[in-house]
Amino acid sequence: MLSLLSRLERAADSGGTVTFVSGDTSIAVPWSQLHDEARASAAALQHRGIGPGRHVAILAPTTRALVTAIQATWLAGATIVVLPLPMRLASIEEFIAQTRERVRRADTDLLLIDPDLAPYLESRPGDPPSLVLTELIEVGTRLGAGAYQRPADDLDALAILQFTSGSTSEPKGVMLPQRVLGANLDACIEAGQLQDDDVFVSWLPLYHDMGLVGMLSIPMTTGRDLVLGAPQDFLGSPARWMRWISDHRGTVTAGPNFSWVLATRALRRATDLDLSSLRIALNGAEPVDPRTVEAFVEAGAPFGLRPGAIFPAFGMAELAIGGTFPEPMRGLRTDAVDRRVLESERYAAPAEPAAEGTREFALLGRPLPGLEIRIADPDSGRPLAEREVGELEIRGTSVTPGYYRNPEATAAMFRDGWLRTGDLGYLVGGELVLCGRIKDVIIIGGRNIFPEDVERAVAEIDGVRAGNVIAFGVEGAKGKEQMVVVAESRADDPDGLRRLVHHRAMEVVGAPPHDIVLVTPGTLPKTSSGKLQRSLCRAKYLSRELQPVH
Template sequence: MSRFVDMLLDTARTRGQERGITTGEPAAPVRHTWARVHERATRMAGSLIAGGLAKHGAVAVLAAEPVTIAPAVQAVWLAGGSVTMLHQPTPRTDLAEWARDTVRVLAMIGSKLVLLGAPFDQLAPVLEQNGIAYLNLSGLADGEPVADVVEVGEEAPALLQLTSGSTAEPKAVRITHGNLFANMTAMTEASELDVDNDIMVSWLPLFHDMGMVGFLTVPMTVGLELVKVTPVEFLTGPLLWAELISRYRATITAAPNFAYALLGRRLSGVDDEGKYDLSTLRLALNGAEPIDEKAVRLFTEAGARFGMRPECVFPAYGMAETTLAVSFAPLLSGLRLDRIDADKLESENLAVPSDSPSARSFALLGRPLRGIEERIVAEGGRVLGEREVGEIQLRGAAVTPGYLTVNGPVATQDADGWLATGDIGYTVDGEIVICGRQKDVIILAGRNIYPTDIERAASTVEGVRAGNAVAVRIDAGSRRERFAVVVESKLAGDTDAERVLRKEVGTRVFEAVNARPVAVIVLKPGTLPKTPSGKLRRAAAGEQLAAAIHARETAD
């Protein structure tokens, strides 16, 4: 039996009655112990096996309610299968297009079954019209409990994690039982999880690796108390996050950078300093997107009014290809920045310390977790030293052996086990620093300009919607390579206001990177392309923008 499943079973037996999951906040909270979740999982597993699920079979899940998802995914593992959380349609989704994409994903992962739960059970007719087999989660626990857990090896797939990119070209990261066990135990050790006293609060989506692995699978497997709401509940009322931390005396939470900025702004508008108590928070993990020091400062300054310690900010580096986490910053060290010379970074790929006002600041993300090795590699393959900037490569027990794609399996590791991440960065005293994504770096006259610098400058302009500025490459890789900036603003549509906004954005960007965008495009809020997990999609924005710019240049 895999060590991961063995740990799940041991927790259900020994700690299952003491710890559990609370869902349904804020309207109708209900708590289920992990023992209760496991009991439902055994019945669901019995139904799956009776229904023909074979060992190593792939099962897709489309549901939003954590109380339903938790026993369902555990049931699949008890039945010897692998889990894929499908990307969820939104009110603006074209359901016909979503169905076509879903059919492609199911074919890619080799799944013939979708487990369907609220609120997506209304999509049953869409699945039927497209020949997609499904079972309703509401009745799956009515079967007989599985007599014996289906034993699988460490190399068996546990999660087939869809990447955050466009669903037009789907790709799934194959996470094995061995990968999952290695990363979970390393994260538990590095974060010094206290199963008797730590309490997690999370709104992260379960179709994203941080939500699925970090804030469902980990607490369910080690027996940690969890309070779980959906992203919709958070976005509908962001202060719910602070309310739940206060009410449940939470010690651990996590989110991408944009969410901390959003919560910081909302907390700043609360007059009653006794309304929330954030003093119990010891880890506020910040990951999944570049860490912006201004956003963190907004969060910590606002949180301090409610007793929050700034050192609880917990920068991290992670990716689905390493199951979840690569590195954690030292505990209770807060956000630490490395300030480096911008010219040396852009022209020589060196991270030279600097106190200049024009210096670039990057977050120190800690050393790799136990079992993970890192190295920095130049374009030609030469392994670089400290403060030399290149591509980050990783290897270790948590690193996926490969992807599943529409064209078949693709290996992720080279002959020596190294995974090329596509992230550009460097190390300082063994700690990892991320500068950006290799595919996003803008090359102008021999300079490497990182889009995050452009986006942060654009976001400082009044009228630009926070977290909704994107720098994109135009004519990438050619002698005419340029860049443009796309921002969202409530001023979109007002000709005069747009003109002023575009000029101000262009000026701020030029001041920040000494290069001027070929165009600044202003869009209405909610129109920038984003991944299912909420991250901005530079490539998709770039494709749209490039077409518009080329059309304009042709007309001129």
């Protein structure tokens, strides 16, 4: 297996480019040029004592400087810790506190920071030294790439310390040695049948595993073309994503389910696009909603989008990124099951897709090369048969050795050599189907209610902000669990909206919410990658921190 440094050096000779896009502007930079700039910045890092075994935390928006700093850190032989940016400006104090905590937990030796963010993190006693990104580049320019000293190859060296999103617990530092990262990159390339002339298009944040590993590291280490925008550019105008694909003849792109909802809305208003080049449109990082996929395919058809390009997949930080992939160009395939049997017996009994009481799940493909998956009983660890619902467990070459300096969490993560994902799912013909998170399941009357079902249904109601609904369970009278639904809304008639939410929940899962709380937009807690934090929302509800709309 090639080392990370050897991969970067080989990619520099590929003739490929990275194109930085922002709004309507774009700047194409050959990977060879960025590599030279990164070697100079690596020399600047080495000048400050950064080398193998050192940890470099980076806090910056998606820019050429950030990408250069990531490669420079690797070239110096050090570990990167890409820190999340704040989701909402109103949470700046919480963002600063969380950033300091991650910097501390990562045993950071040097903090590289964007000049615009530097004033928010003034140095305190005990903090690691910091350096503004522009200064790193200036020092590197003075030293030159010739001053760079290449460290020895080391497949066991820690390449990435990737903090989990914290959607169900406190963020933990996932260790990704070069050996694990390389195995997953190679597996993704093989399973995705990636081609030398592929053009990646991404706006995903580089502090998230899908953006950092899936959409940046693959082209950066292979020399494939990459068109890279920033999350704020996409969120400010989702149509830009589709425009970048059209203008640059993108073949590979990716996003979580909510982003495809935004893209669909943009396509319905768009003109003069050509999406016929798209070969892999990966939907992952959060539950895949078949209705979202079908709506995107319909909206993209007038622009040449091929239905086979849809690519529902599974991945997680503990695997670097890729876990299971479908066959390329087969499109969306679903499994229809009886909802009542699923909830009461934890068995995915086949059902007619259009029948009442049917639930459809996306098939997420088979494990990547080097990985094995199984479904096991969450309590006993007993392997389950096909269509029996249990916990997804994984083992193989792409699995992390554990969480950084957290032996208790590491021990809890593994059982008999298998990584416990915390995801509920089942297998059909060797393919993975996911139902939800074990910690999030609401048990009412002996039935397993999946909060995603309620959240998606409520989000379709006029007056509720799509993607901003959380359902969770709380202990009620006599110790029985009850369901609470919290939704963001600007409704003029809150009481009427609560009645609609009540009826919709009854229609979908046959269980009434114990309480329905409407809150103002921007209230629901989310992770740095935009995932809903059900556990934190539940805690805020129980402590009466949520301020309802009256």
